[in-house]
Amino acid sequence: MNDTMLGRFYRRAAGLGLLGTLGAVYVALIGIVERFEPRNIVTGYLTLGLLTAALVVFVTAYRATEPPHSWGIGPPPRQHVLGAGVLAAVIGAAGVALFLVLNRALPLDAVLVNANDRMSEILGLGLEFPAGALALLGAGLAFGVAAGGLRLLAPRFRGPLIAAVVAVMLVSLMEPFMRVVLLQLGQNAISGFFYQSGGLTVPGAIIVAGAVLAIGLANSLRGEAVRERVAEMPADQRRGIQIALFVVGIVFLLVLPQLIGSFLSEVVGTVGLYILMGLGLNIVVGYAGLLDLGYVAFFAIGAYATAILTSPVSVLGWGLSFWVAIPIVMLIAALSGLIIGAPVLRLRGDYLAIVTLGIGEIVRILLLSDALRPWTGGAQGILQVPPPEFADIDFFQPQNLYYPILAFVVLGAFVAISLANSRVGRAWNAMREDEDVAAATGINITNYKLLAFSLGAVFGCIAGAFLAVKLGSIFPHNLNLLVSITVLSLIILGGMGSIPGVIVGAFVLVGLPELLREFAEYRLLIYGAVLIVMMLWRPEGLIPSAQRKRELREHEDDEDQWAHQTGVPTAMPAVERPGP
Amino acid sequence: MRLRLPERLSFVDLILWGLRVAIVVFVLVGSYATLSQGVLGFDGWRTLLIVGVAQGSIYALIALGYTLVYGVLFMINFAHGEVFMAGVFTAFFAATALADSGILNGNPLFGLAIIFAVSMVTSMVVAVILERVAYRPLRRAPRLVPLITAIGASLFLQYTFRSLYGSGVRSYPTIEILTGTFDIAGVPIQKTQVVVIVSAILLMVGLYFFVQRTRTGRAMRAVSEDKDVAAMMGINVDRVISTTFAIGGLLAGAAGILYVFLFNSVSFSMGFLPGIKAFTAAVLGGIGNIVGAMLGGLFLGVLESIGPFLFLDGLGVPSTNQLRDVVAFTLLVLVLIFRPYGILGRKE
Amino acid sequence: MQKQLRWTAIFAVMLLALAACTNTGGTSQSASGSAAASTSASADTGDDPEAVCAADEFGCVEVADGDPIVLGTALVITTADADLGQDSQYGAHVAGDLRNEEGGVRGHMIEWDDQDDQCSAEGGTTAARALVADPQIAAVIGTSCSGAGVPAAQITSEAGVTMVSPSNTAPSLTDPATHEPFYARTAHNDKVQGAAMAQFACEELGVTRAATVHDGSPYAEQLQQVFADEFVAQCGGTITGQEAVAPTDTDFRTLLTTIAAGDPELIYYPIFTAGGALMTQQARETAGLEDVELAGADGMQSQTFLTTAGAAGDGVYTSGPDLAFENELYQDVFLPAYYELCGCDATLSVFHAHAFDAANIVLDAIDEVALEGDDGTLYIPRTALRDAVFATSDYEGVTGTLTCDENGDCADPKISVSLIGNGAYERIWPED
Structure with missing residues (x-):
């Protein structure tokens, strides 16, 4: 590495250090540091509040220790790896210290609601003013050495070490969940050993870290050999393992509500509704490539149709059984999909998004309006929606309602998978990649789009039907754009067109916030960040479907694509990738 | 509107024709019924019209931001409503400080200039950063990708400002020179409404000449026509795109202050609905078309103000005002379905 | 030193006030309470906790010797309406803190499990499920919003957990046709x-x-x-x-x-x-x-x-509950404790007083119905607790004189109208 490169390397580290400052100050100013402070990670030693800010500085410092691939140079000499880490972390920490001085000198809290003394105290490591700021510089130095040292570790040690630290954080954050499960299993002693005051105890943290480290090391040292052995197994033996895993999975799903109790069953039930909606929107967005921002309309239509049909106090007063109502709701869903879909399907992608958004809003306002009050109850909603009836089982209990939701989720996933691999799915693929070519090969674009729209509507309406019975009543206030955004976000996070992705996305974006109440305040901020970060960094999602990954990545080498889709002639001027 | 019957009437065409007929009948019957009841006198309608024009000029200013960006990038900057919010929400603190120190009402022009400057600069900075961080890396990505990013950016900005400045609705200090009414041809009109309409027109005319006459304006038009050729002619496309976002931001910042003249209150969520409606206005006028955006904004403002009462009240619909957004969104849906290239746009 | 003095003063005033409360509220409660609870088993089984608990449809909350009595809250504490719920939460907590300084209820401290009703039906459902899943929760103060209250009332009533809301006002919640048996409120019916x-x-x-x-x-x-x-x-x-x-x-x-x-x-x-x-x-x-x-x-x-x-x-005329906010209990005891707890110098919203009364009614009822076992365990029969809350009559709270009817409306039905003048509210009606 020559001197110019070295200069560039250090300049980049300094830039990342500034970025670290900005990030840490941002996290503090939006109130995360203070609000997460009561949450223990390792009780008595580390809290989530300080950790969030520290993590930002540490991660930027860690990034500073390696030159980007595009520079085409190998790793720099050891002393410079450490040097860059220290430079970035010290700049990051010094920036935060400077911010503390500013916050002391100026009445920032007149404008920024979170710039209060408590925040300063936490950022200053709980010390008095000048000491805290100085201690920050020391902490920066330590972070820099740690970041550089981590980079210098051999990958087979580095991976498990990072995994162990992440595991401690995750296991600690999952405290509300783990505590309930352990309580349910009658394991109060275990719960008391690992957890205290909402965080891991010191021995608990050591055991978790040690276990993950051991597994990680074993995996990085011996994992390759094990995987090879599995790959060498005869086909029928491998199939046996697959079947065994499948059976274990089924049994697990069936006994799950008994293991986790009524509250967590409620949460899982909610996640189930979002999985259903995710599967439905995935057909529309992931398979057919139509960005629908008004998906909540179907959720609302399903919920209200169910309430009107089954509640004895609704305008119809029929009081139908849920099982009789469900086919009618599905029919209404398909019809509403057709009626809403037909006029809008000739629109281009981005116009379609805005129009569906508008339709979602129209549906929401109408449900709330005085004009439809005789039908929908206006702001008072519809009460007394009865739970499904079946053999004396009380389906108002979330542990029992779990089973019909699970059944519909499994059915939905089955339908979605079958569709993806059928002639219809291939037609959608062709249509998504290039409408004109698809039409030229004889695919009836309109019909396939309508089919996707209607199927999506049916999934959304079923989810809505379950919402109505789950709540026992239905109100218009929460059936808004944010539901559409949530479903879209979970698809994007998991991966467009990917069914495992939908499930993971729903658990992460819907399930976790129910458990980690501190995050509720930042839920939409996080959704927004998820959408941006995923699009910039990994547009194919966390668990991508092979098809989409190829499509979304190939454009990076394909200059014509943009021009083709926008009607602009070929070749944009080369645009440099961002990054200092 | 195309009157030629399609050769084969498909299901979709049937629904589209049904929709057209239903809307026309609905509007005609509704208007006739309302007018024949004569609940609202001439003065009432005139008030609604003025309110609509004032509101519409704000939509028009925001719509210019959409149109400019669409002109050069062919993408909907979904977060533009948040750019609008960012400026005026930030300027709130300047305005309160000025009011507390007595400058705002002691030296109102100076005070207003500072408030406008704070709002416009903040909006501009947010718009430029947004383009640099979120949109520039995605210029060659498939079309849905930047759109989803823009939706994410909209949420992210909204809730960032909520967390930074608080979730409450804040009210701007009273600006004394803007209270009261002007008498124009014997008709009393709120001073604020006059100021808003005049300022909006001045800004729009200014922008029109900027784009038509200046060097930067010509560069913007060149980039909008053909980025490749523009680049070969020595135009720095990246810089032109940044400038476009900056101008859109400046206008949105100014629109924010005008909005406050009318409605006096700011909050983190204030940008979302005006943003969507301004987009409607931009599409209505033909997206990419500056004059169209102005007309679209005015039309939407007036329709929103007069429409619910005119179309629905006579039909016996209760609480017509509640359905105002339904009217606006229905217009959006109808325009996009039947005339996606807008009133002044040309068919692609 | 100063702080100590202040606390002593507060403590003294509080004792006096509480003594007054229990005298007026307590006696009439037990009188009408036993009448209303005659259907439940407490009359026949005497004071044997096990028999009482076995006879109670929903059993008892068992609080071991030295353990705290846990109450839940299901109030909106995040999002745009957070002030509304936070305010009520402080109101309820103050009631618990004042008891704790006095030695708790029957020697047990009061602790809280605070859940978020998110001001929505979904949030109310989740919060209520979380609370009823914990067998130690004796009663719930909540919800903030009526939309959350509808499903929450159903869930708590099915589990036999008494819930008293400080701020639900929707008529349907206490309408005889839709009232859930374990739901009551100290807020005014619309x-x-x-x-x-x-x-x-x-x-x-x-x-x-x-x-x-x-x-x-x-x-x-x-x-x-x-x-x-x-x-x-x-x-x-x-x-x-x-x-x-x-x-x-x-x-x-x-x-x-x-x-x-x-x-x-x-x-x-x-x-x-x-x-x-x-x-x-x-x-x-x-x-x-x-x-x-x-x-x-x-x-x-x-x-x-x-x-x-x-x-x-x-x-502008505004109507509101005719709060007897001049009373000593509110000004001298409640408000200082509230400010201390939230670290603020003005109340956040309007329902803290209702929450304070709601919590006190519940705590008095627990005091009244709880039975002590031989090993010092406190048994709180759930149905009897509900009956005791519903039997509240002429309770002198900070929001007026509260009497619960059979549908759970406990608020003092007095409404006053204020006129705004010179930037302040002035109570003008009714004259008395």
Whole structure:
């Protein structure tokens, strides 16, 4: 590495250090540091509040220790790896210290609601003013050495070490969940050993870290050999393992509500509704490539149709059984999909998004309006929606309602998978990649789009039907754009067109916030960040479907694509990738 | 509107024709019924019209931001409503400080200039950063990708400002020179409404000449026509795109202050609905078309103000005002379905 | 030293106040309580905890010797309405803290499990499920919003957990047809407040033509409907229009112009601070509404409303619970403890007093029905607890004299109307 490169390397580290400052100050100013402070990670030693800010500085410092691939140079000499880490972390920490001085000198809290003394105290490591700021510089130095040292570790040690630290954080954050499960299993002693005051105890943290480290090391040292052995197994033996895993999975799903109790069953039930909606929107967005921002309309239509049909106090007063109502709701869903879909399907992608958004809003306002009050109850909603009836089982209990939701989720996933691999799915693929070519090969674009729209509507309406019975009543206030955004976000996070992705996305974006109440305040901020970060960094999602990954990545080498889709002639001027 | 019957009437065409007929009948019957009841006198309608024009000029200013960006990038900057919010929400603190120190009402022009400057600069900075961080890396990505990013950016900005400045609705200090009414041809009109309409027109005319006459304006038009050729002619496309976002931001910042003249209150969520409606206005006028955006904004403002009462009240619909957004969104849906290239746009 | 003195003083006042409470409230409770609870088994089984618990449909909460009694809250503590729920939460916690300083209830400290109702049906469901899943939760103070209260009341009632809401006002919650058996509230039923304003409008102001506006919230929609019905039925008035806005609306000028066309003498808009203030300002500017009286409800009774509406607010009538806030318990005991707890110097919202009363009613009821076992375990029979809460009568709380009816409405039904003048509320009606 020559001197110019070295200069560039250090300049980049300094830039990342500034970025670290900005990030840490941002996290503090939006109130995360203070609000997460009561949450223990390792009780008595580390809290989530300080950790969030520290993590930002540490991660930027860690990034500073390696030159980007595009520079085409190998790793720099050891002393410079450490040097860059220290430079970035010290700049990051010094920036935060400077911010503390500013916050002391100026009445920032007149404008920024979170710039209060408590925040300063936490950022200053709980010390008095000048000491805290100085201690920050020391902490920066330590972070820099740690970041550089981590980079210098051999990958087979580095991976498990990072995994162990992440595991401690995750296991600690999952405290509300783990505590309930352990309580349910009658394991109060275990719960008391690992957890205290909402965080891991010191021995608990050591055991978790040690276990993950051991597994990680074993995996990085011996994992390759094990995987090879599995790959060498005869086909029928491998199939046996697959079947065994499948059976274990089924049994697990069936006994799950008994293991986790009524509250967590409620949460899982909610996640189930979002999985259903995710599967439905995935057909529309992931398979057919139509960005629908008004998906909540179907959720609302399903919920209200169910309430009107089954509640004895609704305008119809029929009081139908849920099982009789469900086919009618599905029919209404398909019809509403057709009626809403037909006029809008000739629109281009981005116009379609805005129009569906508008339709979602129209549906929401109408449900709330005085004009439809005789039908929908206006702001008072519809009460007394009865739970499904079946053999004396009380389906108002979330542990029992779990089973019909699970059944519909499994059915939905089955339908979605079958569709993806059928002639219809291939037609959608062709249509998504290039409408004109698809039409030229004889695919009836309109019909396939309508089919996707209607199927999506049916999934959304079923989810809505379950919402109505789950709540026992239905109100218009929460059936808004944010539901559409949530479903879209979970698809994007998991991966467009990917069914495992939908499930993971729903658990992460819907399930976790129910458990980690501190995050509720930042839920939409996080959704927004998820959408941006995923699009910039990994547009194919966390668990991508092979098809989409190829499509979304190939454009990076394909200059014509943009021009083709926008009607602009070929070749944009080369645009440099961002990054200092 | 195309009157030629399609050769084969498909299901979709049937629904589209049904929709057209239903809307026309609905509007005609509704208007006739309302007018024949004569609940609202001439003065009432005139008030609604003025309110609509004032509101519409704000939509028009925001719509210019959409149109400019669409002109050069062919993408909907979904977060533009948040750019609008960012400026005026930030300027709130300047305005309160000025009011507390007595400058705002002691030296109102100076005070207003500072408030406008704070709002416009903040909006501009947010718009430029947004383009640099979120949109520039995605210029060659498939079309849905930047759109989803823009939706994410909209949420992210909204809730960032909520967390930074608080979730409450804040009210701007009273600006004394803007209270009261002007008498124009014997008709009393709120001073604020006059100021808003005049300022909006001045800004729009200014922008029109900027784009038509200046060097930067010509560069913007060149980039909008053909980025490749523009680049070969020595135009720095990246810089032109940044400038476009900056101008859109400046206008949105100014629109924010005008909005406050009318409605006096700011909050983190204030940008979302005006943003969507301004987009409607931009599409209505033909997206990419500056004059169209102005007309679209005015039309939407007036329709929103007069429409619910005119179309629905006579039909016996209760609480017509509640359905105002339904009217606006229905217009959006109808325009996009039947005339996606807008009133002044040309068919692609 | 100073702090100690203050606490001693607070403690002394509190003891006096509580003594007064238990004397008036407590005795009548047990008297009518046993009558109402005659269906439950407590009368027959005497004081043997095991027999009582076995006879109680939902069993007992068992609090081991030395363990705290745990109460739940299900209030909105995040999102836009966080102030509303946080305020009630402090109110309830103060009630617990005051007991704890006194040695707790039957020697057990009071602890809280705070859940978030998110002001929505979904949030209310999750919060209620989380609370009923814990067998140690003796009772729940919640929910903040009526929409959350509907499913939460159903869930807690199925589990036999008594829930008392400080701020639900929707009539359906205590309507005999839809009332859930374990649900009660210390907040006013909208029916009471809407009717009071109608009475004030025709009897005091003498208006005969009125228009109403709501913002699509269940609270405002219900209030204006009750007002409209009573205004027509009680005093033969005319409703010139019932309109609606969205809570995020900022432009009310078109609405007001159309309202003005109906020529009303009064506009009743029981909406919340932000929209209410804007609408007040714009109504003053609208041609044809110069002489119209403006009236709202307790959603517009806050310091924020006064500052936001500014001079336009003068002359607006607002209705609200007739709080006897001058009483010593509130001023000298409750408020200092509240400020201490939240670290603020003004109350966040209006329902803390209702929450304080709700928690005290529940704690008194626990004190009354709990039985002690031989090993020091405290047994709280769930149905008996519910019956004791519902048997509350003439309880002297900070929100007035509370008596629960069989549908769970416990609030003192007195409503007063205030007139805003010079940037302050002045109570003007009823005269007494």
